[in-house]
Amino acid sequence: MQGSDRFAAFRSPVGRMVPLVAMGLIWQAVSATKLIDPSFLPSPLRIGHAMVDLLTGREICDNLFVTLARAAIGLALGSAAGVWLGLMMARSPKFRAYAAPIVGGTYSLPKSALIPLFILWFGIGTATTVCAVFLSCLLPMVVNTFQGVASTPRVLVWGAQALGARPREMLWQVFLPHALPDILTGLRVALGFSFVLAISSEMIASTNGIGKLIFMYGENGAYDYMFAAIACVVVVAFVIDRLLLLLTQKCLRWHESATERGPA
Amino acid sequence: MRAVTDEKAIVPKIQIQAVSKSYPGDKNPVLALRTVDLSINEGEFVSIVGPSGCGKSTLLYVLGGFLEADGKVLVDGKAIQGPGTDRGVVFQEYALFPWLTVRNNILYGLERGALAPEERARIADRLIGVIGLKGFEDRYPRELSGGMKQRVAIARTLACDPAILLLDEPFGALDAQTREVMQDELLRIWLETRKTVLMITHDVNEAVYLSNRICVMSARPGQIVEEFKIDLDRTIPRERLFTSDAFNKTRNEVWISVRQQALAAEKLNARV
Numbered sequence: 001m002q003g004s005d006r007f008a009a010f011r012s013p014v015g016r017m018v019p020l021v022a023m024g025l026i027w028q029a030v031s032a033t034k035l036i037d038p039s040f041l042p043s044p045l046r047i048g049h050a051m052v053d054l055l056t057g058r059e060i061c062d063n064l065f066v067t068l069a070r071a072a073i074g075l076a077l078g079s080a081a082g083v084w085l086g087l088m089m090a091r092s093p094k095f096r097a098y099a100a101p102i103v104g105g106t107y108s109l110p111k112s113a114l115i116p117l118f119i120l121w122f123g124i125g126t127a128t129t130v131c132a133v134f135l136s137c138l139l140p141m142v143v144n145t146f147q148g149v150a151s152t153p154r155v156l157v158w159g160a161q162a163l164g165a166r167p168r169e170m171l172w173q174v175f176l177p178h179a180l181p182d183i184l185t186g187l188r189v190a191l192g193f194s195f196v197l198a199i200s201s202e203m204i205a206s207t208n209g210i211g212k213l214i215f216m217y218g219e220n221g222a223y224d225y226m227f228a229a230i231a232c233v234v235v236v237a238f239v240i241d242r243l244l245l246l247l248t249q250k251c252l253r254w255h256e257s258a259t260e261r262g263p264a
Numbered sequence: 265m266r267a268v269t270d271e272k273a274i275v276p277k278i279q280i281q282a283v284s285k286s287y288p289g290d291k292n293p294v295l296a297l298r299t300v301d302l303s304i305n306e307g308e309f310v311s312i313v314g315p316s317g318c319g320k321s322t323l324l325y326v327l328g329g330f331l332e333a334d335g336k337v338l339v340d341g342k343a344i345q346g347p348g349t350d351r352g353v354v355f356q357e358y359a360l361f362p363w364l365t366v367r368n369n370i371l372y373g374l375e376r377g378a379l380a381p382e383e384r385a386r387i388a389d390r391l392i393g394v395i396g397l398k399g400f401e402d403r404y405p406r407e408l409s410g411g412m413k414q415r416v417a418i419a420r421t422l423a424c425d426p427a428i429l430l431l432d433e434p435f436g437a438l439d440a441q442t443r444e445v446m447q448d449e450l451l452r453i454w455l456e457t458r459k460t461v462l463m464i465t466h467d468v469n470e471a472v473y474l475s476n477r478i479c480v481m482s483a484r485p486g487q488i489v490e491e492f493k494i495d496l497d498r499t500i501p502r503e504r505l506f507t508s509d510a511f512n513k514t515r516n517e518v519w520i521s522v523r524q525q526a527l528a529a530e531k532l533n534a535r536v
Contacts (some may be wrong), residue, residue: 143507159359161347163373163424177363254363254404 037222042224053229060214060232067210068125068236069199074133079190080136082141083183087175089142101140111136111193112200119205129209132201137190144186149178181255184248191244195237266399275341276303277460278327279429283335284485285322295485296322297333302479302488309454309461312488313518314481315526320464323486324354324432327353327462328353339428349373356433358413360405366416367392367401373424391419395449411442417450422453431463435470447473455498468519472511473502478522483529489519517533 024044030036031043038046054060089096111132118128152175162172176183202211210233213224223229252258280302286293296319304310312320323332326333329347337344339351347353358367367388374384392401395415405413414434421429434450435443449475454461465471471478472494480490496505505511 153359154330155355155357155359156361158325158328158347159353159355160351160372161330162328162351162353163420164349164376168377173271174361177361180363187497254365254406256362256406257404 004211031184039221040223042209042227043091046224047227047231050222050224051231054225054228054232060210062231063208063210063213064236065196066208067202068231070129070202070209071133071194074130074198075137077130077189078134078137078194079141079187082138082186083176083189085138086142086145086147087149087171087179091175103139107139107143111197115201115205119200124205124207126206128205129198136193136197139191140186140193141183144182144189145179148182149175151182152178172251175262177190181257184244184251188241188244188248191241195233199233277306277308277340278302278304278462279336279338280323280327281336281338283323283326283333283337285319285326285333287332298485298487299335300486300488302459304462306460307458308477309463309475310477310479311463311465311475312479312481313465313468313471313520313522314486315483315529316466316530318481318483318525320438320481320487321432323481324353324430324462324464325345327351327534328430339340349376349424351428351430352421352424353430354414354417354432354434354476356423356436358405358417358437360413360417360420362405365402365404366397366408369405369416370420370423373420377424389424391423395419409442410438411446414438414446418450418453422457427460429459429461429463431461431465433464433466436466443467443470444502450474451498464507468515468522472496472515472518473505478518480518480525482525483532487523492518492521 020109025120027041028044031038031041031046042050085099085103090098114135115128115132118131122128122131156174156178157170160170165173198209199211199214202209203215210229214226214233217223217229249258280300283297283300284295285297288294300323302310302323312323314320322331326393327337327342327344328351329337335518344351361372364372370388370391371384374387377384379387392398395418397412397415397419400408400412405416408416414437431450435446438446447470454474463471465473473495478492478494478513479488480492481487482489492514496508496510496514500508
């Protein structure tokens, strides 16, 4: 096909950088020609300088670490609780009757709207951020786990029972493995939410963390440093997301979605 | 009636007594099975044929212990308590665990048994050889063809050495050629092990080729309306058997019986 061949170059690792480099050049040009006031939109070169300055100091690393720790704790707790709740909802009609309306009602609520409430309860600091991350991760995990467990074909369940599986074993050997692709899909969504909520809650309810740092640079008009800090977040978030994708591929080698191993 | 109790089989291996099963429907419950009675002796191969949707799979699920039903289901004279490893089940949809390799699927039931790990591995290796999947031990089900998957499913069930095999349209999803190969394999395994088999099928040829006895089921609510004893020489090759008068005579009798039930089912549906 000719149409797709024309873009083949963009699919190589180097080729994929082309649009990013082009955007950087346009940005630089817009800045250099003062089309947009450079104090509002600093040029990539100035951001680069700021970045070098930031990376040689400890500030960015320390704050990034604080944020990642908060996000990781919230994500871990939210995912664990979400998997458990989703599993319970799928396996117990009684539990589902109670939980489903709550999940349905809160699913579309932007969790950041609750940050003021958490400030009231937990004050400024880690607890508030972790709580916001926890809540944002919980629902995608609940919904995806529920979907994965509830869609387990009955013949898989019966097949395991006929081979002597006990009820407790069914959970780990049938329901959770069957739900794993959905759970990992939920985890990727939750990972994205965890960054969003960690940073946005730090902006208004923290004394440290990368969110607070970005917010402070913005408040003080140090836009080049602000952009440099944002760039750091982008890179870290991208790398973590790719790592999760790699892990997913490794865990789901058995799944229909996995790439073929070639003819037998 | 011919006495079948002259040997040791005093109690039938399987006794299904007045089993009825209904499902909750939109308004009224739908009766899937109505007072089904069926006894199967040890070592017998019984097939159930009937129009689609007549509840023949339901009967197998009840016997497997997966569905509750009214009436009695006895194995060796004792009422069954849910699913058990004494009744191995092969489903039309294979029901392999997609996250386990061929070997681990076959080992799954064994790992719940009392055997030592070396013994389990030996059984798995032997079965992998029997089903002709040497070299595929570490493949996942998604990498196998339908026929290969069903072979693994059968091996997985045989690994636990159940006294009874329950086969739910085991070859229904396979193409005609693969189906014949698998039927021959099943026949060979049955001749070797003489397990008690209950097979659900809609393929009359398959039923006549494999069974000692065929039960024809009526349209919903399912009842056994006719039984055929099959007395064919299992040792002669398929081609000769299929072209023999004895085979064709039996096949036609069963086919006409099933067809009557199917036509009755259609009439019933047209009226509703």
